[in-house]
Amino acid sequence: MRPTMSGFGPILLLVLVGYFAVLPRPSVALSYEGYQMYSVEVKTMKEVDNLINIIEQFDGVTTMNEPRYGKITLAVPTAMVSLLRSAFTDLNMEMTLVYNDIQRLIDATTKRPEGGIDKRSMVSTDTSVVDHEKYHRYPEIVSMLHHLASRNSDIMDVSTLVYRTHEGNQVICVKLHGNSSTSGSGASTKPAIVIESGIHAREWITPAVQLWLIENMLQGYRTGDPTVTTMLDTFDWYIIPVTNPDGYDYSHAVDRLWRKNRRYISYECRGVDLNRNFDVKFNTTGVSQNCRSNIYLGFKPFSEPETSNVKELVTSLRSRLVAYLAIHSYSQLILIPWGYSEEPMFPDNYDYLDHIAELMTVAISARHGVTFLKGQAYPLLGNAASGAGEDWALKEVPGIFATCIELRPSGDDVRGFLLPPDEIVPSAEEYFDSLVVMAMELAKQARDKNSSN
Numbered sequence: 001m002r003p004t005m006s007g008f009g010p011i012l013l014l015v016l017v018g019y020f021a022v023l024p025r026p027s028v029a030l031s032y033e034g035y036q037m038y039s040v041e042v043k044t045m046k047e048v049d050n051l052i053n054i055i056e057q058f059d060g061v062t063t064m065n066e067p068r069y070g071k072i073t074l075a076v077p078t079a080m081v082s083l084l085r086s087a088f089t090d091l092n093m094e095m096t097l098v099y100n101d102i103q104r105l106i107d108a109t110t111k112r113p114e115g116g117i118d119k120r121s122m123v124s125t126d127t128s129v130v131d132h133e134k135y136h137r138y139p140e141i142v143s144m145l146h147h148l149a150s151r152n153s154d155i156m157d158v159s160t161l162v163y164r165t166h167e168g169n170q171v172i173c174v175k176l177h178g179n180s181s182t183s184g185s186g187a188s189t190k191p192a193i194v195i196e197s198g199i200h201a202r203e204w205i206t207p208a209v210q211l212w213l214i215e216n217m218l219q220g221y222r223t224g225d226p227t228v229t230t231m232l233d234t235f236d237w238y239i240i241p242v243t244n245p246d247g248y249d250y251s252h253a254v255d256r257l258w259r260k261n262r263r264y265i266s267y268e269c270r271g272v273d274l275n276r277n278f279d280v281k282f283n284t285t286g287v288s289q290n291c292r293s294n295i296y297l298g299f300k301p302f303s304e305p306e307t308s309n310v311k312e313l314v315t316s317l318r319s320r321l322v323a324y325l326a327i328h329s330y331s332q333l334i335l336i337p338w339g340y341s342e343e344p345m346f347p348d349n350y351d352y353l354d355h356i357a358e359l360m361t362v363a364i365s366a367r368h369g370v371t372f373l374k375g376q377a378y379p380l381l382g383n384a385a386s387g388a389g390e391d392w393a394l395k396e397v398p399g400i401f402a403t404c405i406e407l408r409p410s411g412d413d414v415r416g417f418l419l420p421p422d423e424i425v426p427s428a429e430e431y432f433d434s435l436v437v438m439a440m441e442l443a444k445q446a447r448d449k450n451s452s453n
Contacts, residue, residue, distance in 0.1 A: 032075065037097070042068070064257075098414050130215055135252075135421060141207060145172060148215070160172060161312065165262070196310055199328070200244065207241045213435070230440075240310070243310065244261050244306050276385060283386065318397055327405050334374040338391055367426075
């Protein structure tokens with residue numbers, strides 16, 4: 001049993017660690033009705049390999065996280081539970097039911113919170129147009145951002161990045177800025193912060209928190225909030241809310257758990273994992289060369305227009321760049337480079353990165369009591385991955401603050417990527433608090449550097 005759509009029959013082949021779409025592209029949403037969620041405890045690398053081998057034999061079984069040490073979560077059709085359990089039992093591995101209806105979790109991501117206010121029925125203001133109690137489609141996001149920019153043109157710009165996606169979408173970049181600091185040519189001389197978000201299609205919470213952040217910064221600056229004023233007067237903020245618009249809209253329209261972009265590779269394959277496609281230790285850890293895989297890295301670094309867009313933006317800001325943040329979900333982590341290494345390997349500015357990451361975790365916890373951990377990927381997650389954006393940015397511009405923030409929920413929360421919309425605002429609030437302490441620490445470092453020169 002696999003996700004199906006009426007009149008078309010089975011359309012997914014699932015092997016290794018992901019969802020693998022078979023062409024042609026379907027026109028109606030896949031259903032995960034009848035899918036249950038199970039966890040398997042993995043303690044050794046041999047057990048990781050065994051788990052992968054088992055999944056290869058069961059067309060329709062899907063991992064909800066990457067194979068690694070610890071608990072691996074599987075989406076399993078009810079009809080396959082008995083056979084799959086037997087396969088694991090033969091290898092002394094136990095399969096435990098953690099949730100019995102994945103489609104119910106998916107449905108919950110489209111339901112408005114009870115008592116919520118639909119902003120579509122309200123008159124929008126100069127700094128408030130986004131309905132933060134729902135997840136928006138990409139065309140809606142673009143429209144809302146242009147609306148906000150038209151009313152705040154002195155402190156907000158919306159531009160399109162260089163390359164169109166495989167399906168012809170333009171990728172939107174927002175620049176937030178306060179009082180200008182320019183050179184004789186009129187170009188900004190302020191330090192720049194880049195936020196890359198929505199690179200994995202199914203991580204809906206990441207574009208949602210950027211929309212809240214943008215509105216909150218606009219409102220704060222307009223009302224004279226001293227913290228926001230300092231953040232915008234000191235730095236230029238470049239925010240890509242949806243780095244992967246093709247995949248993001250596909251996850252809305254067709255397959256809620258789609259991860260990659262929508263590159264056509266062959267009749268049986270679509271999509272590259274964009275967070276394996278940056279040019280940093282390319283094709284070394286945590287990747288697959290199988291184009292059906294959810295962590296397929298692409299045929300060369302920056303083979304994809306989406307990652308090339310990020311490269312062009314960072315390159316254009318190289319002389320001013322002080323921070324690069326990659327926003328993902330889920331696990332409640334602040335990850336420090338290098339994320340590609342399975343052995344202890346630290347960048348030259350590791351102590352600086354670790355110090356700011358610690359401040360960010362404290363700020364997050366202070367807001368709603370949610371605990372984030374900080375550190376490197378392999379010790380925290382049990383897996384390493386080459387070709388990630390934050391590692392590449394730090395390699396290209398040594399000394400900057402570079403991190404990957406994994407938002408809500410926690411790693412053992414069954415909802416995973418399927419976070420309901422009533423958690424958008426609290427997630428955004430704690431995310432904003434982490435950016436405040438980061439920005440203040442970056443500003444302090446800049447002042448200390450200037451005073452020593």
